[in-house]
Amino acid sequence: MKLPVYTRTGSEAGREVELDDAIFGIEPNDHVIWLDVRSIQAAGRQGTHKTKERGEVAKSRRKLYRQKGTGNARAGDAKSPLRKGGGTIFGPKPHKYSVGVNRKTKQLARRSALAHKLRNDAVRIVENIEMAAPKTSEIATLLSGQSMESKKVLLLTAGRDDVLYRSGRNIPKLTVKDAAQASTLDLMGAAQVLLTEGAVETLTDALRPQGKKTATTAPETSGVETADEA
Template sequence: MEAVVVNTAGKETGKKVRLNDQIFGIEPNDHAIYLDVKQYLANQRQGTHKSKERAEIARTTKKLKRQKGTGGARAGSMKSPLFVGGGRVFGPRPRDYSFKLNKKLKRLACLSALTYKAKGKSVTILENFNFDKPKTKQYADILKNLQLENKKALVVLPQHDHNIYLSARNLQSNKVVTAGELNTYDVLNAQHLVLVEGSVPALETRFLS
């Protein structure tokens, strides 16, 4: 599979890049994608939720009424969950939601997501570029030239570039990652994938080495 390389003005440069079928043309595995996205979202959860149970609240333990003869159920403490302000039964407790997935499964999920993007023609190859200093307007102009100003775009760099990262930080519909940081959730969450030219061999090194 070949893709045309465009410049920051959105024009074709005449160069073409070959997208390896082992990355962008595999048989997608939907269940692997499901598990990887599920793990990613689970790992984002803080798990600090907590409600007080009857042993943890401060209420009187004085017996409210006599045991028998009132016509109602017996009651011995205001901490009972049956009363307003009582402790909660089986309330949430702090816990860790993360779980383990095998590396091969996570790799398969990411390759499946990349394949779906390639099949949907939602991949653009952008020639290598850099900024002398952070400039959000200049970065926004590049997205506009690529007709991505109103779309969720994921820009993949071959390596970390501080100026590009700072330039893109304030744009809510845009995210910048390196080829080594690319994950299934980010690929699927973006409407369009922008691969900077140097990131293509970086992805091949990561997934095929």
Template sequence: MEIKVLNISGKETGATVQLPEAVFGITPVDHAIYLDVKQYLANQRQGTHKSKQRNEIAGSTRKLYKQKGTGGARAGSIKSPLFNGGGRVFGPQPRDYSFKLNKKLKSLARKSALTYKAQDNNVVVLEDFTFDAIKTKNYINLVSALNLTNEKTLLVLPAQDNNIYLSARNIQKVKVTYADQLNTYDVLNCGKLLLTAGSVKTIEEAFAK
């Protein structure tokens, strides 16, 4: 698939970029996408939830009242889950939600997500650029020039660029990442995928194997 290259003013440069078929033109596998997104979201969970069981509650273990003759149910401790302030039965405990996926499956999921973006014409290629200084206004002007002000966008850079990354950090519906950190969730979560000419080459080298 051939795409015209735009500059940061939103105008065509006259150059074109060929999106590699091995990355942007495969047969998408939805189940691979599902597993990769599921793993990504699971890895975001802290897993620090915790409730106290009856053996962890601070309180007396004195028997509340005599066993028989009260007309009520027998009770042995104020820490029983049946009483207000007692322990919780089978409550949440700290745990690790992460799980493993094979590298080939994760690569297939990313390529499937990129293919969907290309099929829906939601891929925009920009010429390689940088900002002279860290200014949020610079990135706002970039998004505005591309008529994507109200669109959720993901800009993929070929290498680390703090001027661009920090300029976009505080803008809603905007995310900047690097080609070697690209993940399936971010690709699917954005409306428009913004690539640079350099990042297309980096993505091809990483995934077209």
């Protein structure tokens, strides 16, 4: 699979980038996308909710009134969960919401998310962006040149680029991230994914299935002689 490279102004640069079909051309797996997104969203929950139980309410433990002879239902102290201001029965307690997902599943989910974006023509490759100092206007010009100024855009770079990040952090609907750190939720949440040329290689290395070789190597010869050589 090949995609053309675009300049900052939106015109084609006259060259193409070859995409690895093992990463960008797979059949999307929607179930693993759901698993990974659920894990990411669950990890974002604080889990600090808490209500006071009967033993934690700051009230007297004195019996409110005598057991018999008042005409009222019998009652204990003011901490009773049945009374206003009393403790809570089986209230929420702080706990973690984290859901474990193994590394291979996370990689497959990210590859599936990219495959969905490619099928919807939501992936574009731009030439590498080099900036000496942060300048928001240059990133705004880049987005307008790609006709993406009103879309939710995820810009992926080759490694951490603080200058580029600071240039785009004030632009609404734009997220700048290291390609190797972009999650499934980041990819699925963006309407358009912009990849720099260097980010394609970074993303390919990060999502390459374990054990897949980048180049074929000649098999090693063993020291055992065959019958013909003997």
